[in-house]
Amino acid sequence: MLIVHKYGGTSVGTLERIESVAARIAKAKRQGNDIVVVVSAMSGETNKLIDYAMHFSKTPAKREMDMLLSSGERVTAALLAIALQEMGIDAIGMTGRQAGIKTDEHHTFARISSIDPTAMQSELQKGRVVIVAGFQGISEGGEVTTLGRGGSDLSAVAIAGALNADACEIYSDVDGVYTTDPRIEPKAKKMDFISYDEMLELASLGAKVLQSRSVELAKKLGVKIVAKSSFSDAEGTIIAKESEEMEEVLVSGIALDQNQARVTMRGVADRPGIAAEIFTALADEQINVDMIIQNASSDGTTNLGFTVPASELERARKVIAQFEHDFKGVDFNQNICKVSVVGVGMKSHSGVAAKAFTTMAKNNINIEMISTSEIKISMVIDQKYGELAVRTLHEAYELDR
Amino acid sequence: MLIVHKYGGTSVGTLERIESVAARIAKAKRQGNDIVVVVSAMSGETNKLIDYAMHFSKTPAKREMDMLLSSGERVTAALLAIALQEMGIDAIGMTGRQAGIKTDEHHTFARISSIDPTAMQSELQKGRVVIVAGFQGISEGGEVTTLGRGGSDLSAVAIAGALNADACEIYSDVDGVYTTDPRIEPKAKKMDFISYDEMLELASLGAKVLQSRSVELAKKLGVKIVAKSSFSDAEGTIIAKESEEMEEVLVSGIALDQNQARVTMRGVADRPGIAAEIFTALADEQINVDMIIQNASSDGTTNLGFTVPASELERARKVIAQFEHDFKGVDFNQNICKVSVVGVGMKSHSGVAAKAFTTMAKNNINIEMISTSEIKISMVIDQKYGELAVRTLHEAYELDR
Numbered sequence: 001m002l003i004v005h006k007y008g009g010t011s012v013g014t015l016e017r018i019e020s021v022a023a024r025i026a027k028a029k030r031q032g033n034d035i036v037v038v039v040s041a042m043s044g045e046t047n048k049l050i051d052y053a054m055h056f057s058k059t060p061a062k063r064e065m066d067m068l069l070s071s072g073e074r075v076t077a078a079l080l081a082i083a084l085q086e087m088g089i090d091a092i093g094m095t096g097r098q099a100g101i102k103t104d105e106h107h108t109f110a111r112i113s114s115i116d117p118t119a120m121q122s123e124l125q126k127g128r129v130v131i132v133a134g135f136q137g138i139s140e141g142g143e144v145t146t147l148g149r150g151g152s153d154l155s156a157v158a159i160a161g162a163l164n165a166d167a168c169e170i171y172s173d174v175d176g177v178y179t180t181d182p183r184i185e186p187k188a189k190k191m192d193f194i195s196y197d198e199m200l201e202l203a204s205l206g207a208k209v210l211q212s213r214s215v216e217l218a219k220k221l222g223v224k225i226v227a228k229s230s231f232s233d234a235e236g237t238i239i240a241k242e243s244e245e246m247e248e249v250l251v252s253g254i255a256l257d258q259n260q261a262r263v264t265m266r267g268v269a270d271r272p273g274i275a276a277e278i279f280t281a282l283a284d285e286q287i288n289v290d291m292i293i294q295n296a297s298s299d300g301t302t303n304l305g306f307t308v309p310a311s312e313l314e315r316a317r318k319v320i321a322q323f324e325h326d327f328k329g330v331d332f333n334q335n336i337c338k339v340s341v342v343g344v345g346m347k348s349h350s351g352v353a354a355k356a357f358t359t360m361a362k363n364n365i366n367i368e369m370i371s372t373s374e375i376k377i378s379m380v381i382d383q384k385y386g387e388l389a390v391r392t393l394h395e396a397y398e399l400d401r
Numbered sequence: 402m403l404i405v406h407k408y409g410g411t412s413v414g415t416l417e418r419i420e421s422v423a424a425r426i427a428k429a430k431r432q433g434n435d436i437v438v439v440v441s442a443m444s445g446e447t448n449k450l451i452d453y454a455m456h457f458s459k460t461p462a463k464r465e466m467d468m469l470l471s472s473g474e475r476v477t478a479a480l481l482a483i484a485l486q487e488m489g490i491d492a493i494g495m496t497g498r499q500a501g502i503k504t505d506e507h508h509t510f511a512r513i514s515s516i517d518p519t520a521m522q523s524e525l526q527k528g529r530v531v532i533v534a535g536f537q538g539i540s541e542g543g544e545v546t547t548l549g550r551g552g553s554d555l556s557a558v559a560i561a562g563a564l565n566a567d568a569c570e571i572y573s574d575v576d577g578v579y580t581t582d583p584r585i586e587p588k589a590k591k592m593d594f595i596s597y598d599e600m601l602e603l604a605s606l607g608a609k610v611l612q613s614r615s616v617e618l619a620k621k622l623g624v625k626i627v628a629k630s631s632f633s634d635a636e637g638t639i640i641a642k643e644s645e646e647m648e649e650v651l652v653s654g655i656a657l658d659q660n661q662a663r664v665t666m667r668g669v670a671d672r673p674g675i676a677a678e679i680f681t682a683l684a685d686e687q688i689n690v691d692m693i694i695q696n697a698s699s700d701g702t703t704n705l706g707f708t709v710p711a712s713e714l715e716r717a718r719k720v721i722a723q724f725e726h727d728f729k730g731v732d733f734n735q736n737i738c739k740v741s742v743v744g745v746g747m748k749s750h751s752g753v754a755a756k757a758f759t760t761m762a763k764n765n766i767n768i769e770m771i772s773t774s775e776i777k778i779s780m781v782i783d784q785k786y787g788e789l790a791v792r793t794l795h796e797a798y799e800l801d802r
Contacts, residue, residue: 015453015456015457018457019457022457049476052416052476052480053479053480053483055416056416056419056420056423056480056483056484056487057483057484057486057487060483060486060487061482061483061486063493063494064479064480064482064483064486064493064494065479065483067475067478067479067482067494067496068475068476068479068480068483070475071472071473071475071476072472074468074469074471074472075450075453075469075472077468078454078465078466078468078469079453079454079457079465079469081462081465081468082454082457082458082461082462082465082466082469083457083458085458085461085462085465086457086458086461092464092465093464093465093468095468095545097543098543098544142498142499143499144496
């Protein structure tokens with residue numbers, strides 16, 4: 001089997017951790033697999049370098065930031081190669097450029113445009129473990145680029161796709177994807193399997209294991225991801241295309257997002273295009289509006305409500321101020337949270353949403369906003385009820401079984 | 402003027418130091434010069450990375466060491482570019498590869514094979530300060546290579562040559578080349594000017610300002626070096642081709658090397674080729690033999706004496722043991738030192754050596770070995786007289802005037 005391993009910052013955070021990762025790779029190699037490893041910078045290194053740059057400038061040039069930040073992954077790749085060689089495993093470290101990772105020219109958030117796997121394949125054929133510095137590539141013009149947050153996951157998935165690998169094992173400090181956050185509901189269970197679409201919903205709702213961008217790419221390339229812990233030998237969670245038996249599962253997980261704020265604009269003039277203008281202005285400021293509710297009022301005005309990430313609330317406030325002549329009043333509420341029920345089974349089963357609403361009612365939790373997709377129901381509620389909602393929904397859908 | 406600046410590890414050892422270096426560059430740029438800057442890693446960084454690698458292996462693979470160690474200079478180059486941009490100076494950071502520095506394939510001690518200055522020239526034409534990560538290049542096969550100790554000096558000199566720069570200013574924590582070590586002789590004076598050949602002799606004799614490799618390359622390419630301090634505005638020392646007025650100077654400096662050991666083989670069989678065999682065997686083990694003395698004895702045997710760096714004495718001992726049937730006895734003496742008088746004036750003036758010997762005799766210092774070149778007299782003496790010899794020679798040649 002050809003397997004891509006990816007190790008994040010905490011997994012390679014110390015020399016001892018790198019040694020432990022090397023032992024894990026050596027074992028997989030000795031079992032007869034071909035292995036390509038993608039590594040992040042040692043935890044803390046990237047932030048240290050960002051702090052260095054911020055010492056000089058609040059807005060350092062992105063091109064130079066890429067030259068700066070791409071160094072951390074190279075260090076880890078070289079050290080891991082040295083550690084493996086010492087264990088008698090033939091290994092070679094590669095920069096993004098050497099591994100054939102081409103990107104566009106967008107410094108600090110480049111997109112992978114293509115991967116030329118020739119060099120990696122040639123080293124694999126020599127029986128070597130190939131260790132690639134993640135998070136980085138090279139543009140057409142020969143510039144060093146980086147892929148943004150979660151970029152090493154993206155490198156790993158793209159490489160797995162280019163090499164047609166049997167799996168892409170993504171190692172972190174958690175041992176898989178859970179039905180909900182175990183810190184909130186101790187009965188939360190690790191899932192053996194989750195579909196790309198469910199994982200996408202959970203990731204966008206705040207589950208930290210994988211970022212949406214990597215899951216999207218894996219779905220597009222058909223790469224089977226396994227989310228595992230580098231600190232244990234637990235089995236992990238497989239993220240792949242939904243299978244036949246998957247359809248039996250109604251709901252796979254409950255997510256809680258505490259970092260949302262609600263904006264309610266009252267008495268908005270009911271003239272055509274006003275909502276479009278407001279949301280365009282917000283989008284221009286890169287503010288991510290999530291849920292939107294509009295109610296017509298009896299006096300010919302409407303109430304317009306929406307949620308934004310709490311960190312973007314201040315910017316949203318400024319944008320809305322530009323429209324002050326178009327509405328009567330506005331409320332900003334940070335004491336809310338969003339609880340979501342996710343599951344591919346919703347597509348083909350009715351009553352899933354009804355059960356969520358009933359559960360909330362039974363617990364006297366008022367639902368302020370609702371939004372649904374094919375495989376997700378999200379509800380905005382008072383922040384103080386967030387954890388209670390997660391626990392009761394977890395039980396209602398029998399996720400602890 | 403087109404000037405290459407090179408800043409060593411202590412000159413860029415902290416963020417504050419990098420800021421101070423940026424201010425110096427900004428000043429030179431605003432005076433109307435074109436500037437290319439070559440930087441080392443922040444002091445301590447390279448040793449930290451070496452320690453990391455040594456944690457895993459006593460003999461880490463050189464290819465991976467190059468991938469590891471080349472990261473430090475990239476960090477400095479990126480940070481310095483950011484600092485300059487913040488000061489309103491247009492600047493661009495470049496890796497060795499981007500600056501067009503091609504080397505052979507010898508990892509960790511590569512030689513520069515060529516420099517393609519096109520990219521640097523194109524950025525200079527845009528009015529930018531070009532900042533190059535020193536110490537590194539790229540091989541024909543696309544591998545990252547490093548140039549070994551003192552490699553950033555070498556990068557700077559080679560770049561100055563390729564760009565036909567007016568000068569290569571090498572900044573460190575000392576403000577130039579002195580007539581002797583000021584810690585030994587407080588009356589030591591900074592030289593305004595020294596020829597390549599004299600600098601070569603001083604460098605090989607232990608003067609720390611510049612390494613022989615860089616001076617050799619500067620001589621070959623005709624690059625004018627200025628050794629300066631990044632901690633002061635002192636003038637520095639120019640290292641260039643000897644000029645007409647230079648000939649007036651008999652002696653330019655006195656050097657002391659305390660890290661030598663003396664080997665004396667007694668009663669060596671006087672058969673043809675025996676000395677050649679011994680020195681070939683030493684060379685095969687990469688032992689640097691410096692001074693050699695051979696005296697024929699009345700009994701048909703000879704005494705063979707030579708010096709080696711103290712750090713290589715143990716290896717020399719093993720080599721000599723292979724010849725045990727060819728000599729009667731051997732002494733190893735580490736309590737020696739080598740004091741040298743250097744000056745291009747010796748070429749055309751007689752009596753320089755005689756004055757050295759007379760000075761030693763006046764102070765009752767016994768000379769154990771002597772070797773001379775066109776511009777140097779070296780004497781091996783008892784280690785305890787080393788500093789006395791330096792001070793009296795410094796006075797005898799009136800170097801404090």
